[in-house]
Amino acid sequence: MSDSTLHIGTLASNNVNNIVNDTSKYDEYKEKVKELEKELQTRKDTFEKMTEPLVYVCDCYQKFNVVTGMPKSTFGDSFGYAMQKEISDYMQDFYAGKVSREDLDSYFEKCCTSMRTYRTGQHQTSGTNEADNTQIVSEMYEVFAKENARAAGQANYQEGKAWNEKYYSDGHSDWTYYNSDYYYQCNDTNAALRESVRKMTEKWELDGIDCDEIEANSSLTLDGGFDFNSIWNSDFRNQVGRSSLAKESTIPPENFKMFFKEQVTSFTEDNKFNGNLKITIGKNNYDLNVPFQTLRTGSEGEIRNVWDLMEDYYSDTKDNSKVKNFLRNMSVFTRWYSYETGINDRFGDYLR
Structure with missing residues (x-):
């Protein structure tokens, strides 16, 4: 009897006499169990109140101090x-x-x-x-x-x-x-x-x-x-759908900033328009037009490699190899290109 445990909520009424022989003390025991149940539940969060059984030692009505085991994830409740x-x-x-x-x-x-x-x-x-x-x-x-x-x-x-x-x-x-x-x-x-x-x-x-x-x-x-x-690719390739970094392991140059705006001019009669690319490398600033053409028959006019846009403005020397390598992996494109090619559904490294 002293080693028995009582699981609240699972004890059927017809088994009461198997746990407590002295029926005259049953009401007293029941009240003590209720008090202990209330005490324990106030220290548990809502998730645990719904899922965890309460365990007690019957002869002294104290919480049975056993280790139930770690959850699959400590961040799961x-x-x-x-x-x-x-x-x-x-x-x-x-x-x-x-x-x-x-x-x-x-x-x-x-x-x-x-x-x-x-x-x-x-x-x-x-x-x-x-x-x-x-x-x-x-x-x-x-x-x-x-x-x-x-x-x-x-x-x-x-x-x-x-x-x-x-x-x-x-x-x-x-x-x-x-x-x-x-x-x-x-x-x-x-x-x-x-x-x-x-x-x-x-x-x-x-x-x-x-x-x-x-x-x-x-x-x-x-x-x-x-x-x-x-994370950057998730933001601007998968969600915004207007830029992509082909190799995510590519190391950018220090003190580098790039801002791209898809459309800053109106469409011409042949569906051409310009985007804008602002690049800062160290103390040097570059402000470039990005020519696009929407043909609706193909996507070739809808994407631009950033190094192709920059190479006429930035010298290709050994000292600039990191800049060149990074910009070769960076592309900018229109939302239409993203929709047509499904590049926004590509995750990780993606070489078009």
């Missing part, structure tokens, strides 16, 4: 959702310059500790299990690294939006923008997060965690991967 939203906001503040690199490192540790404390309180881990702690740190890195890339892409998008409003004073979405500063900041921050992981593994005495493997096997890839270029 309401606590995890709320933490990921908070991490997303924090990373956007980081790219806005409101958070320092040191603050980010401390925040990563704080989130790991909070997640372990919560999972321990839910009796999903003892708090000292190496595999469970490894899962916490690994999934924390996955979320932080993803939100890092998203925040870099969002900062780039907002800056491009400001350029569009500055030069064209419209709210149209027929533009794309690339600032290599965010590429390098995204890479540097990813490296800093990996260092935060290393510190946590040392503090919690865990084996090493392979961050490359985490990224390679992640399911958080619908909007690109964990790098700036794939």
